[in-house]
Amino acid sequence: MKPEIYEKSIDLASQKILKKAEEEGIETAWDRYEKQLPQCSFGQLGVCCRNCNMGPCRIDPFGEGAQKGICGATADIIVARNLLRTIAAGAAAHSDHARDAVLTFKKMSEGEAGSYRIKDEAKLLSLASEYGIVSEGKSPKEVASRLADTLLQEFGKQDGHLLCTRRVPESRLKLWAELGIEPRGIDREIVECMHRTHIGVDNDAVHILLQGLRTGLSDGWGGSMIATDVQDILFGIPQPRRSTVNLGVLSKDKVNVIVHGHEPILSEMIVEAAEDPELLKLAEEMGAAGINVAGICCTGNETLMRHGTPIAGNFLQQELAVITGAIEAMVVDVQCVMPSLGELTGCYHTKFISTSPKADFPNTIRMEFHEGRAYETAKEIVRTAVENFPNRVLEKVTIPEEKQECMVGFSAEAILSALGGSPDPLIEAIKGGAVWGIGAVVGCNNVKVTHNYGHVNLVKELIKNNVLVVTTGCNAIACAEAGLLLPEASELAGDGLKAVCRALGIPPVLHMGSCVDISRILVLSSVLANYLGVDISDLPAAGAAPEWMSEKAVSIGTYVVSSGVFTVLGTIPAVLGSQAVTSLLTGGLNSVVGASFAVEPDPLKAAELMLEHIDAKRKALGLDS
Ligand code: CUV
Ligand code: SF4
Numbered sequence: 108m109k110p111e112i113y114e115k116s117i118d119l120a121s122q123k124i125l126k127k128a129e130e131e132g133i134e135t136a137w138d139r140y141e142k143q144l145p146q147c148s149f150g151q152l153g154v155c156c157r158n159c160n161m162g163p164c165r166i167d168p169f170g171e172g173a174q175k176g177i178c179g180a181t182a183d184i185i186v187a188r189n190l191l192r193t194i195a196a197g198a199a200a201h202s203d204h205a206r207d208a209v210l211t212f213k214k215m216s217e218g219e220a221g222s223y224r225i226k227d228e229a230k231l232l233s234l235a236s237e238y239g240i241v242s243e244g245k246s247p248k249e250v251a252s253r254l255a256d257t258l259l260q261e262f263g264k265q266d267g268h269l270l271c272t273r274r275v276p277e278s279r280l281k282l283w284a285e286l287g288i289e290p291r292g293i294d295r296e297i298v299e300c301m302h303r304t305h306i307g308v309d310n311d312a313v314h315i316l317l318q319g320l321r322t323g324l325s326d327g328w329g330g331s332m333i334a335t336d337v338q339d340i341l342f343g344i345p346q347p348r349r350s351t352v353n354l355g356v357l358s359k360d361k362v363n364v365i366v367h368g369h370e371p372i373l374s375e376m377i378v379e380a381a382e383d384p385e386l387l388k389l390a391e392e393m394g395a396a397g398i399n400v401a402g403i404c405c406t407g408n409e410t411l412m413r414h415g416t417p418i419a420g421n422f423l424q425q426e427l428a429v430i431t432g433a434i435e436a437m438v439v440d441v442q443c444v445m446p447s448l449g450e451l452t453g454c455y456h457t458k459f460i461s462t463s464p465k466a467d468f469p470n471t472i473r474m475e476f477h478e479g480r481a482y483e484t485a486k487e488i489v490r491t492a493v494e495n496f497p498n499r500v501l502e503k504v505t506i507p508e509e510k511q512e513c514m515v516g517f518s519a520e521a522i523l524s525a526l527g528g529s530p531d532p533l534i535e536a537i538k539g540g541a542v543w544g545i546g547a548v549v550g551c552n553n554v555k556v557t558h559n560y561g562h563v564n565l566v567k568e569l570i571k572n573n574v575l576v577v578t579t580g581c582n583a584i585a586c587a588e589a590g591l592l593l594p595e596a597s598e599l600a601g602d603g604l605k606a607v608c609r610a611l612g613i614p615p616v617l618h619m620g621s622c623v624d625i626s627r628i629l630v631l632s633s634v635l636a637n638y639l640g641v642d643i644s645d646l647p648a649a650g651a652a653p654e655w656m657s658e659k660a661v662s663i664g665t666y667v668v669s670s671g672v673f674t675v676l677g678t679i680p681a682v683l684g685s686q687a688v689t690s691l692l693t694g695g696l697n698s699v700v701g702a703s704f705a706v707e708p709d710p711l712k713a714a715e716l717m718l719e720h721i722d723a724k725r726k727a728l729g730l731d732s
Pocket of ligand 1: 369421442549656659
């Protein structure tokens with residue numbers, strides 16, 4: 108039976124556009140999901156292997172058919188190998204994004220990327236000193252060049268360990284060293300995953316998973332952290348500011364340009380080009396009242412955090428944005444961009460512009476983006492959008508009125524300054540019980556979950572129980588759409604958290620950025636742990652990804668757990684075909700890294716698991732008041 112629209116999304120704006128899609132006979136991800144049902148159960152359990160051409164092999168989960176692949180691989184081996192490849196892909200996506208950011212930074216320092224500059228010199232200098240680079244007597248560009256070289260070495264490092272990990276509390280670093288999972292070169296870990304999962308290499312599930320932990324750590328405390336730091340130097344550290352979200356941010360009389368994907372290297376330039384007097388004049392000539400840039404997914408989070416550029420939606424709203432009929436250009440770079448956009452944009456006047464040398468899609472206009480002439484390319488892209496404005500077909504346009512105000516920009520630096528410069532007030536609030544604990548809620552949308560249902564209900568339940576929530580990615584956008592990123596949302600919080608939010612003028616849910624910015628959450632947890640003189644795993648904190656779908660999310664979950672934070676997944680990972688792997692992930696890891704995963708699709712029950720965990724940690728710290 109076809110699902111009702113309210114079963115597809117809890118968001119009113121999205122429901123309206125889903126209705127429009129139905130009326131116009133336009134296909135969306137939800138329709139394609141229907142056509143996939145029932146999904147392959149071997150795939151769901153993770154027991155299918157194609158790692159060599161004797162296969163594909165699959166293990167019969169009921170124990171009646173084949174129990175081994177042709178090479179002799181068991182379900183445990185196959186599931187573990189598949190999981191390792193998933194982690195590698197996720198870590199690769201974050202870290203390759205980081206590499207490009209550092210390469211742009213390097214070129215900027217050499218004067219070859221004229222559109223970029225050092226926006227935050229203080230962060231440059233503090234990072235330089237962290238990495239042991241002497242800055243006295245050097246120009247900022249010279250310091251930047253040295254720093255870029257040092258960071259680039261982190262990718263191809265052949266000996267020693269990643270430098271970023273020095274931010275981890277000592278106890279944790281010692282644990283990783285003992286376990287042999289202290290990450291080495293970022294690229295090295297990813298390559299080693301591919302090597303180990305080739306036929307006939309690593310064939311012990313536990314041994315394979317340890318490499319998974321190390322690779323995840325090379326993402327969280329390596330690639331992602333480097334991406335965040337370098338982007339902060341180039342574009343500024345996010346500070347609290349207000350903006351608006353949801354499909355209603357699209358303008359009925361301005362040119363609408365959507366930036367979708369992940370890299371601020373592109374979206375920053377588009378935001379700037381949209382303010383170019385020449386293009387504004389052209390827009391006027393085309394009959395438009397201006398140029399409106401709005402984001403989708405994490406590149407949207409990046410410009411939202413730094414400029415307050417509005418966001419049109421999260422992952423499952425990318426098609427809906429096009430279906431409004433109001434978008435002149437959908438501009439994309441990498442990650443989480445549905446290839447369906449090619450055919451879909453063809454049904455409207457929307458130009459689909461792909462910009463990354465790495466990522467092409469069907470039916471796009473290719474406008475490759477290179478640092479050397481970034482601003483020029485951004486202008487060409489925006490000009491294409493502006494010139495497309497007269498082609499908008501008014502009868503096909505429906506812009507839902509729903510848009511929601513939000514307060515964003517809570518980098519670790521901004522949180523500390525909101526606290527008056529020291530973590531002390533937060534620590535005191537935690538000790539006194541006003542803030543019962545910290546919940547990190549992140550991750551994607553997934554058609555298997557009613558859009559935003561998992562995100563919004565989990566977060567509401569946490570704040571109701573005085574858990575301060577930090578958020579990134581598509582969860583942050585879902586929370587914004589539900590009005591949870593406002594100081595006024597503290598009305599929904601328990602009395603303790605409400606009072607703290609009022610005193611500090613902050614929302615009960617703090618938007619910390621894009622997915623690579625989960626590194627900000629890691630840094631914050633290190634600061635808190637160090638301040639208390641405990642390990643991260645001792646903190647009254649828990650993580651969740653209620654609607655996750657991407658391989659990046661698996662890498663994230665892995666490094667969050669390896670860093671000592673219990674994490675609840677809302678959709679089921681493809682591991683249940685192996686008892687050994689499943690029980691290691693959901694239990695055994697506790698005695699290894701002091702944290703583990705849980706799987707709980709019901710957001711209220713997931714919140715309960717997080718609260719139980721926080722209770723236990725409070726008790727262990729002697730905080731039970
Ligand atoms: Ni990177 S990874 S759907 S955009 S959070 Fe959003 Fe965030 Fe998942 Fe993708
Ligand atoms: Fe089958 Fe083994 Fe080849 Fe995988 S590696 S396809 S289990 S023979």
